[in-house]
Amino acid sequence: MEENTNRISLDEYKKYKKRSLAADVWHNYKKSPSAMVGLILIVIIIVLAIAAQLIYDYEVDIVQQDLSQRFIAPNTEHLFGTDQYGRDVLTRVLYGAKYSLAVGIVSVAISCAIGATLGLIAGYYGGVIENVIMRFCDIFMGIPSVLLGIAIMSAFGQSLIVLMLAVGLVYMSAFARTARSAVLPVRDQEYIEAAKVAGVSDLKIIFSHVLPNSLSPIIVQVTMGVANGILTASFLSFLGLGVPVPAPEWGAMLSSGRQYIRDYSYLTNFPGLAIMITVLAFNLMGDGLRDALDPKLKQ
Amino acid sequence: MSQTENTKDLVLDLKNLQVRFETEDGICYAVNGLDLEIERGKALGLVGETGAGKTTTALSLLRLVPDPPGVVECEKMVINGHDMLNISIKELEKIRGKDISMIFQDPMTALNPVFTVGDQIAESIMLHEDVSMADAQRKAIDMLELVGIPGERAGEYPHEFSGGMKQRVVIAIALACHPQLLIADEPTTALDVTIQAQVLDLMRNLRQQYQTSLIMITHDLGIVAEVCDDVAVMYGGNIVEQGTLEDVFNHTMHPYTEGLFNSLPNINDRKAKLTPIRGLMLDPMDMPPGCPFAPRCPYYDEKCDLPQEKKYVTETHAIRCCAYERPGFHIERKER
Numbered sequence: 360m361e362e363n364t365n366r367i368s369l370d371e372y373k374k375y376k377k378r379s380l381a382a383d384v385w386h387n388y389k390k391s392p393s394a395m396v397g398l399i400l401i402v403i404i405i406v407l408a409i410a411a412q413l414i415y416d417y418e419v420d421i422v423q424q425d426l427s428q429r430f431i432a433p434n435t436e437h438l439f440g441t442d443q444y445g446r447d448v449l450t451r452v453l454y455g456a457k458y459s460l461a462v463g464i465v466s467v468a469i470s471c472a473i474g475a476t477l478g479l480i481a482g483y484y485g486g487v488i489e490n491v492i493m494r495f496c497d498i499f500m501g502i503p504s505v506l507l508g509i510a511i512m513s514a515f516g517q518s519l520i521v522l523m524l525a526v527g528l529v530y531m532s533a534f535a536r537t538a539r540s541a542v543l544p545v546r547d548q549e550y551i552e553a554a555k556v557a558g559v560s561d562l563k564i565i566f567s568h569v570l571p572n573s574l575s576p577i578i579v580q581v582t583m584g585v586a587n588g589i590l591t592a593s594f595l596s597f598l599g600l601g602v603p604v605p606a607p608e609w610g611a612m613l614s615s616g617r618q619y620i621r622d623y624s625y626l627t628n629f630p631g632l633a634i635m636i637t638v639l640a641f642n643l644m645g646d647g648l649r650d651a652l653d654p655k656l657k658q
Numbered sequence: 659m660s661q662t663e664n665t666k667d668l669v670l671d672l673k674n675l676q677v678r679f680e681t682e683d684g685i686c687y688a689v690n691g692l693d694l695e696i697e698r699g700k701a702l703g704l705v706g707e708t709g710a711g712k713t714t715t716a717l718s719l720l721r722l723v724p725d726p727p728g729v730v731e732c733e734k735m736v737i738n739g740h741d742m743l744n745i746s747i748k749e750l751e752k753i754r755g756k757d758i759s760m761i762f763q764d765p766m767t768a769l770n771p772v773f774t775v776g777d778q779i780a781e782s783i784m785l786h787e788d789v790s791m792a793d794a795q796r797k798a799i800d801m802l803e804l805v806g807i808p809g810e811r812a813g814e815y816p817h818e819f820s821g822g823m824k825q826r827v828v829i830a831i832a833l834a835c836h837p838q839l840l841i842a843d844e845p846t847t848a849l850d851v852t853i854q855a856q857v858l859d860l861m862r863n864l865r866q867q868y869q870t871s872l873i874m875i876t877h878d879l880g881i882v883a884e885v886c887d888d889v890a891v892m893y894g895g896n897i898v899e900q901g902t903l904e905d906v907f908n909h910t911m912h913p914y915t916e917g918l919f920n921s922l923p924n925i926n927d928r929k930a931k932l933t934p935i936r937g938l939m940l941d942p943m944d945m946p947p948g949c950p951f952a953p954r955c956p957y958y959d960e961k962c963d964l965p966q967e968k969k970y971v972t973e974t975h976a977i978r979c980c981a982y983e984r985p986g987f988h989i990e991r992k993e994r
Contacts, residue, residue, distance in 0.1 A: 571770075
């Protein structure tokens with residue numbers, strides 16, 4: 360026995376340690392070209408957002424008006440043109456990335472943390488607990504999401520944090536439903552019973568055995584949620600309920616450019632394009648991540 | 659079994675176990691007043707046809723019968739000195755895996771597909787022993803080698819193993835903390851015959867190494883003969899015949915056990931017809947007050963409709979059958 364242990368601990372144990380979960384997932388992830396495109400796009404967007412924070416001054420470059428420079432069509436000096444107050448659209452789109460990314464990611468983190476946990480608990484325990492949680496979510500879903508967003512925004516006032524919270528709560532019940540339906544087939548598997556036999560506690564079973572096995576639909580929901588969150592935030596800003604006005608949030612830019620869409624369509628085209636590319640990037644990444652997390656798809 | 663209790667080192671002491679499932683369609687009586695005792699280091703074969711209550715008995719020992727609809731009632735359930743009836747969930751989690759462990763029937767679904775096998779063995783070690791992650795993983799690799807799988811495969815996922823190897827992994831998990839009592843629920847049913855022999859060999863060796871007691875649930879009498887010291891034959895939620903391997907196999911007394919043996923294929927006469935036990939397993943929703951086997955029994959008389967008492971024929975051999983009160987009664991075992 361003693362000799363045996365020593366032999367393994369040196370060579371084979373190292374070999375075994377090398378294959379961590381993160382390394383495995385990355386190994387699979389990089390095989391998919393579309394997923395890599397998504398990842399590269401997201402990295403570019405994040406880098407640009409950070410660069411814009413460092414290069415541009417909010418007061419001077421983003422909100423300062425110069426009416427002599429109004430409505431200049433895209434040219435070499437102003438690549439995306441200027442808006443009705445003479446502000447450079449490219450600068451504003453780059454600077455606005457931080458709002459959309461922050462709202463998209465944080466709001467999904469909120470709705471996933473609350474919603475998925477509720478769904479996991481409901482699906483795993485079943486019975487009365489499930490009924491209470493899921494009916495609560497049904498009531499939540501019964502309220503139109505835009506109306507709910509508007510209600511929360513007008514109740515707590517306009518700010519970035521409230522916007523994140525509002526978007527997060529709007530999508531919470533979607534996460535609860537997805538998580539619950541993903542748990543149901545896993546709950547009755549023999550390996551869950553085997554884990555109980557080994558003496559694993561319920562809480563640990565839920566988070567370390569049930570969750571990883573029902574992760575794929577939740578991951579898809581997360582990436583869709585980021586995209587949806589960005590869109591909902593843009594929508595609320597478009598209605599004038601999102602980030603307060605002078606801030607270059609993409610939805611707010613769409614909203615203010617709307618009245619000039621016939622003559623100066625670039626005012627809406629560029630922020631719209633920015634939203635589209637960001638949403639696409641998150642969707643591509645989510646797709647790739649789901650495949651990479653499934654050990655059975657490994658070669 | 660007529661010895662006094664304190665002279666015996668019992669790993670399992672079970673008295674009058676009753677399990678019923680209260681459904682909307684009626685009450686299903688799965689186990690009805692079952693007694694079971696297992697001495698340390700011994701192996702008991704729990705034999706019976708589908709629906710006899712074998713797996714339900716095993717699950718109720720682990721307190722894993724789904725509730726609702728399951729209701730478990732018991733006079734006494736002591737496992738390795740722990741009273742399983744009055745116990746908190748926390749203590750129960752400590753006992754599961756450490757004192758009592760179980761091997762499931764289907765190795766294909768008993769392993770979590772998203773974790774490497776090494777991590778799954780290590781998890782069970784981490785839960786019950788105060789060791790670091792690295793030590794637990796090293797121990798997990800030792801366990802893998804012990805069941806005959808190269809240690810470097812610890813980093814692979816369950817789908818990369820064959821069925822027989824998965825069952826070895828399941829056995830490694832079950833034995834990782836050296837439980838005192840191991841329940842094997844038809845551990846070889848999903849495996850082909852050559853792998854069956856390997857797995858049984860492995861289990862026997864490991865059992866000798868760690869002095870583990872075993873409950874082997876099976877419907878294969880060949881496996882019982884190979885592995886077990888004692889045999890309990892179950893029918894309709896109760897044990898109808900119980901004794902040592904010698905008692906049950908060579909001095910068969912109960913008509914149901916007789917039927918089981920007579921229905922085995924005859925290896926000497928390959929053209930011989932199989933002799934099934936006539937009739938069907940009874941409906942557990944509609945249990946007769948008397949012997950559950952009475953409707954299918956060739957030796958039936960009116961006394962069989964009364965509740966049957968457990969009677970010791972010899973010191974180790976017990977049956978539930980009133981036919982032996984008739985003068986000169988004996989069953990007819992086919993000669994091979």
